[in-house]
Amino acid sequence: xxxxxxxxxxxxxxxxxQLIPAAHGMPSAGAVxxxxxxxxxxxxxxxxxxxxxxxxxxxxxxxxxxxxxALAKDEPDNLAALQLVIVGGYYTDKRxxxxxxxxxxxxxxxxxxxLPQYLEEGLIDKVLERGPVWRDPSTGQRxxxxxxPRTYAERxxxxxxxxx
Amino acid sequence: xxxxxxxVLIIGAGxxxxxxxxxxxxxxxxxxxxxxxxxxxxxxYPGTRPxxxxxxxxxxxxxxxxxxxxxxxxxxxxxxPVAPLMYNAVGGSTIIFAGAWPRALxxxxxxxxxxxIADDWPxxxxxxxxxxxxxxxxxxxxxxxxxxxxxxxTEDAPMxxxxxxxxGLKVARAHxxxxxxxWPEMNSINSIPYDGRRPCVQRSTCQSGCNEGAKASTDAxxxxxxxxxxxxxxxxxRVSRILTNDAGLATGATWxxxxxxxxxxxxxxxxxxxxxxxxxxxxxxxANSRFPDGLANSSGLVGKRLMMHPFANVAGLFEEPxxxxxxxxxxxxxxLEFYETDEKRGFVRGARWGMAPTGGPINAALPSRAxxxxxxxxxxxxxxxxxxxxxxxxLFGEDLPDETNTVVLSKSLRDSSGIAAxxxxxxxxxxxxxxxxxxxxxxKESLIEAGAFKIEVxxxxxxSGWHLLGTARMGDDRESSVVDKWNRAHxxxxxxxVDGSVFVTxxxxxxxxxxxxxxxxxxxxxxxxxFEQQVAS
Numbered sequence: 001x002x003x004x005x006x007x008x009x010x011x012x013x014x015x016x017x018q019l020i021p022a023a024h025g026m027p028s029a030g031a032v033x034x035x036x037x038x039x040x041x042x043x044x045x046x047x048x049x050x051x052x053x054x055x056x057x058x059x060x061x062x063x064x065x066x067x068x069x070a071l072a073k074d075e076p077d078n079l080a081a082l083q084l085v086i087v088g089g090y091y092t093d094k095r096x097x098x099x100x101x102x103x104x105x106x107x108x109x110x111x112x113x114x115l116p117q118y119l120e121e122g123l124i125d126k127v128l129e130r131g132p133v134w135r136d137p138s139t140g141q142r143x144x145x146x147x148x149p150r151t152y153a154e155r156x157x158x159x160x161x162x163x164x
Numbered sequence: 165x166x167x168x169x170x171x172v173l174i175i176g177a178g179x180x181x182x183x184x185x186x187x188x189x190x191x192x193x194x195x196x197x198x199x200x201x202x203x204x205x206x207x208x209y210p211g212t213r214p215x216x217x218x219x220x221x222x223x224x225x226x227x228x229x230x231x232x233x234x235x236x237x238x239x240x241x242x243x244x245p246v247a248p249l250m251y252n253a254v255g256g257s258t259i260i261f262a263g264a265w266p267r268a269l270x271x272x273x274x275x276x277x278x279x280x281i282a283d284d285w286p287x288x289x290x291x292x293x294x295x296x297x298x299x300x301x302x303x304x305x306x307x308x309x310x311x312x313x314x315x316x317x318t319e320d321a322p323m324x325x326x327x328x329x330x331x332g333l334k335v336a337r338a339h340x341x342x343x344x345x346x347w348p349e350m351n352s353i354n355s356i357p358y359d360g361r362r363p364c365v366q367r368s369t370c371q372s373g374c375n376e377g378a379k380a381s382t383d384a385x386x387x388x389x390x391x392x393x394x395x396x397x398x399x400x401x402r403v404s405r406i407l408t409n410d411a412g413l414a415t416g417a418t419w420x421x422x423x424x425x426x427x428x429x430x431x432x433x434x435x436x437x438x439x440x441x442x443x444x445x446x447x448x449x450x451a452n453s454r455f456p457d458g459l460a461n462s463s464g465l466v467g468k469r470l471m472m473h474p475f476a477n478v479a480g481l482f483e484e485p486x487x488x489x490x491x492x493x494x495x496x497x498x499x500l501e502f503y504e505t506d507e508k509r510g511f512v513r514g515a516r517w518g519m520a521p522t523g524g525p526i527n528a529a530l531p532s533r534a535x536x537x538x539x540x541x542x543x544x545x546x547x548x549x550x551x552x553x554x555x556x557x558x559l560f561g562e563d564l565p566d567e568t569n570t571v572v573l574s575k576s577l578r579d580s581s582g583i584a585a586x587x588x589x590x591x592x593x594x595x596x597x598x599x600x601x602x603x604x605x606x607x608k609e610s611l612i613e614a615g616a617f618k619i620e621v622x623x624x625x626x627x628s629g630w631h632l633l634g635t636a637r638m639g640d641d642r643e644s645s646v647v648d649k650w651n652r653a654h655x656x657x658x659x660x661x662v663d664g665s666v667f668v669t670x671x672x673x674x675x676x677x678x679x680x681x682x683x684x685x686x687x688x689x690x691x692x693x694x695f696e697q698q699v700a701s
Contacts, residue, residue, distance in 0.1 A: 024544040044215035045222055083530065088218050091525040100551065102525055105211060107365035107376075108490060112324045112355045118336050118348070124308070126340040132312045133345045135504040137274040137288070142504070145316060155310040 003049075004038060008056040011067070012038070015056075016086045018064040026099060033089035041088045051081035125151045170196040170396075172690070173416060173431030175403050175446065177201075178256015179676055180662040180683035181437030182382030182390065183299065187687035189393035191694075196429060198401040198419050201235035201253035206377060206384075211369025217526040224372035226260055227627055228252065234422070235400075237579035237586075239441060241629075244590035246472050248629040250439055254399060255383030257439070260371050261630065261676060263379045263494030264518055265305055265352040267296055268671035268678040270315060271504060275564075275669045279505050279512040281595075282564050285668045286640050286649035287682075289315070295681035295688075303380035303680070304358045307350035313500035323355045326364060330486040331555035332496035332519055338614035339499065349495035349518060352380035352677070359385070368521045370493035379494070401427070402581050406434055406450040406459055406659070413700040414459075414659045420581045432699035433658045433690070437683070440470065440632035440665040444571045445586040447636065460636070460653035460661075465646050467572055467635050469565035471670035474592050475628035476559045476600045477533050478607035479522070480616030481549055488522040488554050495520050499557075502606055503672060511598040513562040516673045517607060522554040534620035555614065557607040560631070561599045562672035563592075571635050592624065600624070631675050636665035651686035657698045662686050 004012070016029035042049055055078040060067045071079035090096055097103065118124060128150050136143040149155035172188050174181045177199035189195050210219040221230075226249035228236035235252040251260045270289040275282045297319045307321035325348040328336065332348070339346040353370070354363045364378040377384050391397060401419045404426070409415050416430035436443045444467035450459040458466050495518040503514040522528070528551035531537035538546030569590045577585040600623065608619050639645025642654035647666055653659040662683040664675055671678065690697070 019539045020543050021541055023541040024548075026544045040215070041218060044218040047222055084218075084221070084526075087526055087529045088215075091529055092214050092218075097525075100525060100547070102489070102551075104214060105216060105367045105369055105524065106490065107367060110327060110355050110363050110366060112326075112363075116325070116328070116348075118328060118333060121337070123336045123340050124310075124347075126343075127345060127347065128310065128312060130312070130343065130345070132315075133500055133503070134269055134312070134314055135271040135278070137270050137278060140278050143315065145312075148312065148316070149310065152310065 003053050007058050011056045014064040029086050029090045032093050037089035041085050048081045051078045052085050054078045055082040169430035169432050170194050172433045173429055174435045176437035177254045179258050179680050182386035183680045183683045184662050184687040185395045186386045186390040189390045189395040191691040195395040197397045198403050199399050200402040202399045203254045209373030209375045211367050211375045217524045220372045240574050240577050240587035244588050246629045247627050255381040258381035262370050263351045263353045264674045265350045265677045266673040272671035282669045292681045295684045299680045303352040303385055304354050305352050306355035308348045311347045326355045326492050328496045329491040331488045335614045345501040346497050346499045349498045351494035353492050353494050354378040364492055366490050368490050368493050404583050409700050414656055415700045435660045437663050439663050440635045441571050441586050443665045444635040448573050460646055460655045462655050467570050468567045469634040470569040471563035471634040472629040473560045473563050473631040474596050475625045476604050477622040478557045479620045480555045480611030481618040482553050485552050487552050489524050491521040493520050509602050511595045514672055515559045515561045515603045518558045522556055533622040536620055559603045560672050561596050563670040565634055633664040633667040633670045636661045637668050638666040650689045
């Protein structure tokens with residue numbers, strides 16, 4: 001991480017604040033994306049190390065807006081890497097995730113035994129009422145299917161096993 | 165000591181290769197498969213990790229050029245607005261596909277007869293129907309039966325449908341008002357425990373591998389069974405060419421291991437299952453004095469007619485939270501309302517719409533697919549507007565075959581084994597542009613009716629070449645096709661192609677369900693005609 005000590009880390013903080021400032025109850029990215037968050041991002045994405053170092057090089061000056069402008073004009077790949085590092089560091093931070101109400105991609109049980117709301121509301125029946133929408137290659141026209149079920153209850157009754 | 169030849173050598177362990185391997189192993193064939201990738205441990209899938217979105221953009225990217233893993237080969241796609249996507253491992257692209265499982269429709273097999281353009285297939289939807297049912301059971305499909313977008317089925321999907329989510333419900337209600345078709349999507353993702361695999365948990369990380377094993381990928385659904393039946397799967401085996409004898413029959417394939425050592429795998433029959441870029445690449449690499457333009461290429465069509473389903477995305481933003489970062493990525497719902505030709509629209513054929521989740525917070529914070537971005541104080545407003553508040557219609561336009569859309573061998577780019585890489589040349593037709601423009605407008609109407617306060621459109625997404633099709637088409641006429649209706653090469657009677665290369669036209673739907681049904685049909689025919697199969701002596 002030596003290449004991101006000192007000037008480059010300061011430049012990263014300044015650009016982070018420029019892109020994502022504190023507002024609307026959210027902290028600035030400069031206050032969140034510290035050396036630890038940077039290490040987390042680069043641990044997942046070591047390929048970003050080079051373009052990030054280029055985007056933070058001292059000769060682009062101290063003004064974050066001017067740095068972003070120069071990168072947008074001449075080095076879009078380095079700009080994209082810089083943006084991804086800042087956004088990645090910010091939105092993987094535990095406190096930020098709490099503020100946006102996100103716990104990561106969660107495991108949610110599929111309750112396939114419950115009647116779906118779209119069936120309860122009759123939305124499938126509306127589709128079935130209109131009949132087939134596929135084109136019959138033998139006629140070139142919208143298919144006509146004799147005795148096509150017009151409600152889901154009919155469709156279900158047609159396929160239910162016979163009762164003794 | 166000479167190695168006894170395999171009855172069948174399969175090149176590629178993805179969707180179609182696995183289907184053929186399992187069926188032939190069941191029938192007692194001695195099966196060998198060469199796969200350039202390796203097994204992937206599902207514990208390595210990043211979906212449960214906090215850095216999932218970061219890794220999904222690099223080592224789990226869908227483009228081999230972005231990923232650049234040792235198993236990948238580069239594709240020169242600089243002359244294409246659409247980048248081809250794939251995954252090289254046991255399971256192939258089923259590792260990273262979304263799991264949507266629609267079938268091609270009956271009209272898709274009769275495009276010339278119905279619309280006077282492109283070509284008809286030598287087989288029909290109804291020829292494939294028994295194989296659709298079998299592959300639905302083998303892969304494990306969840307669906308609501310009775311979709312009037314298709315002919316009535318005589319067999320229902322083996323599992324009930326997955327949830328459609330808050331976004332799907334909102335749009336379903338809108339389509340009820342509009343009188344437009346919609347239906348819960350058919351997905352090859354378990355909704356209940358099935359075949360020893362767990363049900364979906366709605367994590368929405370399907371495209372970087374399913375941590376639950378709920379999504380069907382052939383490393384889980386087919387290969388363990390095929391191997392138990394005696395099939396031999398060799399990983400890390402990059403095939404460099406298929407060899408033929410003086411009689412023009414295939415004798416096997418040469419391949420390179422990861423250390424660069426060359427091997428030869430002899431076989432009585434060779435089956436190519438390497439996708440519509442890898443397969444023509446290998447056929448062209450296998451040129452010899454008898455087949456100077458590439459193997460099985462007397463028609464000149466190997467590598468031509470590449471189709472990739474140009475893809476547009478229409479996103480609606482809603483005031484109320486939809487938690488749209490969760491849910492199966494396969495698809496929540498679909499619409500076939502505008503799938504069939506209506507010439508009054510100014511183009512022929514159509515597009516399927518599929519609604520998928522919208523991604524995690526990093527995706528919401530970065531510039532959107534439509535190019536929308538907001539930095540500075542407005543960033544937080546932009547984020548809160550997008551994150552979990554979106555419903556996306558993905559529009560797959562039917563891509564008509566065009567002989568100028570090609571896969572050729574690069575003269576300069578090589579893979580890590582030193583083999584010529586494929587180079588693609590692809591453009592989108594005027595018919596397709598008009599088609600996508602029409603569908604974008606209708607999808608906007610759908611989302612506005614559903615209550616969207618803002619619509620964002622990506623008119624042609626670059627990283628959308630999931631569906632690789634058409635580069636070794638099937639047909640009855642050997643002068644205008646590469647393989648016959650049983651997937652056998654016209655020129656080489658013991659060479660088969662079973663991947664999406666054989667598609668005559670592209671349909672407008674996700675093709676994996678149709679690819680594997682065609683592959684199973686070919687395998688069944690190989691079993692039935694085993695004693696008539698010509699092989700190299």
